[in-house]
Amino acid sequence: MNVIRGFATTFKHLLEEPVTYQYPEQIRPFAERYKGRHELKRYDNGLEKCIGCSLCAAACPADAIWVEAAENTDEARYSPGERYAKTYEINMLRCIFCGYCEDACPTEAIVLGHEHRLSFTNRKDAIFTKDMLIDPVPEGGQATPQKVEPGVFTRAIPDMEDPK
Amino acid sequence: MGVISSKLGNLGIVTTTLDEAVNWGRTGAMWPLLFGLACCAIEYMSTQASNYDLSRFGMELNRASPRQADLLIVAGRVSRKMAPVIRQLYDQMAAPKWVISMGDCASCSGVYNNYALVQGVDEIIPVDVYVAGCPPRPEQLIHGILALHEKVRGEHIKEWAS
Numbered sequence: 001m002n003v004i005r006g007f008a009t010t011f012k013h014l015l016e017e018p019v020t021y022q023y024p025e026q027i028r029p030f031a032e033r034y035k036g037r038h039e040l041k042r043y044d045n046g047l048e049k050c051i052g053c054s055l056c057a058a059a060c061p062a063d064a065i066w067v068e069a070a071e072n073t074d075e076a077r078y079s080p081g082e083r084y085a086k087t088y089e090i091n092m093l094r095c096i097f098c099g100y101c102e103d104a105c106p107t108e109a110i111v112l113g114h115e116h117r118l119s120f121t122n123r124k125d126a127i128f129t130k131d132m133l134i135d136p137v138p139e140g141g142q143a144t145p146q147k148v149e150p151g152v153f154t155r156a157i158p159d160m161e162d163p164k
Numbered sequence: 165m166g167v168i169s170s171k172l173g174n175l176g177i178v179t180t181t182l183d184e185a186v187n188w189g190r191t192g193a194m195w196p197l198l199f200g201l202a203c204c205a206i207e208y209m210s211t212q213a214s215n216y217d218l219s220r221f222g223m224e225l226n227r228a229s230p231r232q233a234d235l236l237i238v239a240g241r242v243s244r245k246m247a248p249v250i251r252q253l254y255d256q257m258a259a260p261k262w263v264i265s266m267g268d269c270a271s272c273s274g275v276y277n278n279y280a281l282v283q284g285v286d287e288i289i290p291v292d293v294y295v296a297g298c299p300p301r302p303e304q305l306i307h308g309i310l311a312l313h314e315k316v317r318g319e320h321i322k323e324w325a326s
Contacts, residue, residue: 018214019214019215020214020215020216020217020220021215021216022220023216023302023303023306024306024307024310027303028215028303061275062268062274062275063277091272092296093268093271093272093274093294093296094268094272094274095268095296095298096268096274096275096298097297097298098298116297116301116303116304116307117304117307118295118296118297118300118304118307119293119294119295119296119304119307119308119311120293120294120296120311121292121293121294121311121315123271123272123286123294126271126294126296
């Protein structure tokens, strides 16, 4: 009797669906909070959210981020406020995807997305520059640098609303 | 050739070059070494398990002996005490052999910028593919393995048989 019960278990598993995800073709759904490759965000008008404050670089436990800031002018404006990130580099081989940069960012410019394809045959390819990280210009926005009216984009950090 | 194809039609004659045949064989059965160092090895184990199943890529089993392995996946941080061991394991592997540096610690020591750890396993052995992540998900490791397969497919006999 035990033999039959044992074989019944075996046959039950024979009829089950295989659990394997056929990875390159079929990707297992990621959790919403999964932290993948970074993305630098833009405002709706196309200006960059990053103001080059280097708080992300200071928060980074692995020293993976390198930011160099430069001054904005109204003729060539990259972001609201005084400064923007001229150089923004992340070494993906140093980054441990902890999300501290995301937490430190005062303008929510850097967000860890869901991109996970990060393998390199060369160590230099692992350094992602600003061009590779930044989001495309949204619909209706302008590419940076923009020429704007003086005195419009004076605040680096947007006005905050009280939580509802 | 012309006579055969005119008489028998297009047979779809396999015209693989020797390069392609050799590289097909190498990518089709690249057995990794049973070797893990730290938390990356946990993800490596789950890559081998049925949810992701590395057997689909010809990595049917992990060889416990470096003499029978083709691929060394350095999964985890490499301490200075471990460095000569890894070098010896790599030397004991028979050519052709490849190395994947899995995760941040093996690639450049990640957060551990200190005297106890080798700052990147490429200081002691040549690395073919670096996989980012801390630790990389099984998907990311498989992506690294596929990147290595791409690299192997680009190899030519003239380059290594001299």
